[in-house]
Amino acid sequence: MFKKRAAELRSALVQLGPAFVKIAQAVSSRPEMDYEAEAQNGLKFRKLFGQLPDVVIPDMYLELSSRRVLIMEWVEGQKLSEVKDLHLVEVGLYCSLTQLLESGFYHADPHPGNLLRTYDGKLAYLDFGMMGEFKQDLRDGLIEACLHLVNREFDALAGDFVTLGLLPPTAQTSDVAQALTGVFQNAVTKGIRNISFGDLSGNLGRTMYKFKFQIPSYFSLVIRSLAVLEGVALSSDPNYKVLGSSYPWIARKVLTDSSPQLRSTLQALLYKDGTFRIDRLESLITESLRSTTNETLSGREEKADKQSRLAMKRILKFTLSEQGDFVRDILLEELAKGMDALNRATFEKAASGVISRLPITFSLPPRLVEDEDIKNLETLRRLMLVLSDGLTKEQNQGLEKGNYLLREVDIQMTWNDAVVVLQKLGSSKEFLPMLSVILELPASAQQQSFRLPVDLTGRLASRIIARTIRRLVL
Numbered sequence: 001m002f003k004k005r006a007a008e009l010r011s012a013l014v015q016l017g018p019a020f021v022k023i024a025q026a027v028s029s030r031p032e033m034d035y036e037a038e039a040q041n042g043l044k045f046r047k048l049f050g051q052l053p054d055v056v057i058p059d060m061y062l063e064l065s066s067r068r069v070l071i072m073e074w075v076e077g078q079k080l081s082e083v084k085d086l087h088l089v090e091v092g093l094y095c096s097l098t099q100l101l102e103s104g105f106y107h108a109d110p111h112p113g114n115l116l117r118t119y120d121g122k123l124a125y126l127d128f129g130m131m132g133e134f135k136q137d138l139r140d141g142l143i144e145a146c147l148h149l150v151n152r153e154f155d156a157l158a159g160d161f162v163t164l165g166l167l168p169p170t171a172q173t174s175d176v177a178q179a180l181t182g183v184f185q186n187a188v189t190k191g192i193r194n195i196s197f198g199d200l201s202g203n204l205g206r207t208m209y210k211f212k213f214q215i216p217s218y219f220s221l222v223i224r225s226l227a228v229l230e231g232v233a234l235s236s237d238p239n240y241k242v243l244g245s246s247y248p249w250i251a252r253k254v255l256t257d258s259s260p261q262l263r264s265t266l267q268a269l270l271y272k273d274g275t276f277r278i279d280r281l282e283s284l285i286t287e288s289l290r291s292t293t294n295e296t297l298s299g300r301e302e303k304a305d306k307q308s309r310l311a312m313k314r315i316l317k318f319t320l321s322e323q324g325d326f327v328r329d330i331l332l333e334e335l336a337k338g339m340d341a342l343n344r345a346t347f348e349k350a351a352s353g354v355i356s357r358l359p360i361t362f363s364l365p366p367r368l369v370e371d372e373d374i375k376n377l378e379t380l381r382r383l384m385l386v387l388s389d390g391l392t393k394e395q396n397q398g399l400e401k402g403n404y405l406l407r408e409v410d411i412q413m414t415w416n417d418a419v420v421v422l423q424k425l426g427s428s429k430e431f432l433p434m435l436s437v438i439l440e441l442p443a444s445a446q447q448q449s450f451r452l453p454v455d456l457t458g459r460l461a462s463r464i465i466a467r468t469i470r471r472l473v474l
Helices: 002-016 035-049 086-103 136-150 154-163 173-190 197-211 217-234 242-256 260-270 278-289 292-298 307-319 325-357 371-389 393-400 415-425 432-438 443-473
Strands: 019-023 069-073 077-079 105-107 115-118 123-125 131-133
Touching: 035 069, 035 086, 035 105, 086 105, 086 123, 086 136, 086 217, 086 242, 105 217, 131 217, 136 154, 136 173, 136 242, 136 260, 154 173, 173 197, 217 242, 242 260, 242 278, 242 325, 260 278, 260 325, 278 307, 278 325, 278 371, 307 325, 307 432, 307 443, 325 371, 325 443, 432 443
Parallel strands: none
Antiparallel strands: 019 069, 077 115, 105 131, 115 123
8 A cells, every 4th residue: 555655646746846756665674764864965965066067966855855755856867887978987086086085075875876877968976875974184195095106105105004094003014015015016117097996906905914904984985986987987998997087186186285284295295305306296287187087077178289388388377376376386496496506507607617718727616516406407407398398208108108107317417417407498499488378378377477586586585595694604
């Protein structure tokens, strides 16, 4: 009798409007089921993620719902797993990463039956009975773990595993780091886009069991969420890897997030023993800007531009934006170091030239240019190349292979090398492309660019004054 009445009620409600009705059993085997709570989850999920491009979250009709009856907007479509739509998989990945790493409120049961491709080509989420909360420290910890993995910082990755609750605090991180090197070294060297999420999880579990490796409940839901998307994607593209598609989002997040923890992580990633590792900044900026997910969703790519000019424009637009303020501060500091070294190299070169032409032999004064200055000159040259030429041939080849880790160069420059750098920087053609692109940027970015010379001059003057005081005191 109840089933008959429930069917009649459902039919009547559907006739009244575009609503989807879930009817609870009169005697439920799941007493914890509460459709009022599910409706609240759905409303929160819709508020947080309903505005994402190509994402549909059905509305909830609270006034018609109760603890035993849930009425929501009617959504029609096909299961995502039954259609080959890689674009919607990317949309789902973008939405999942936003849930997990941005807001911390995520859909914990995204099996194929809960993901629909609507008839107008959008991704619809259903069933909000099982949701998860991801705390800020865990969100930051997961991002840090991904960065340390890609950059092969296995000592730091071992600490991340403790932070995430995958290992107990008593674990010997040195031994863990050695084990992680064995698990990840070869895979990461080939490129993160070649790492299968399922294989990685399996290899990790088999290797780490002796360290009391464990999967917290929250982490199992995260793994499930990403594994479902990778499984759906494989039906469209056998070579699809969810980790590879996730990294551009993570790179953009760490470059733009104002979290003190992530900014500290970025600093540690870019500097080693006080030396700026420009390769890593190049890699992060390049990956954050080439995110296929973001490009596809925005639909604003300027395809008519050449690749190098477009890359340069996007790099400048990012670094001159409010989101890029932290990275801009790092770049300005490195530019000040480079310009300071350039001034010293110029003076030394000019003095050497004058003395060599004098008829009387003079002993050369002590060298002004130190080893640190030579490194700063090389950093300055590479910064100018990135900003003036966009992506290099080496970068493009690395991206095509899916290798996000650019080769780190151990700079061993001679004085002659420094002279070559000096000559290249003196050429106006290094700067003209950058200046022409700045004129095409939004007004706010152009205004920010006009303030850069003043900021840079102030930093340069501070370095010169500080060095002069040190020499007078010492």
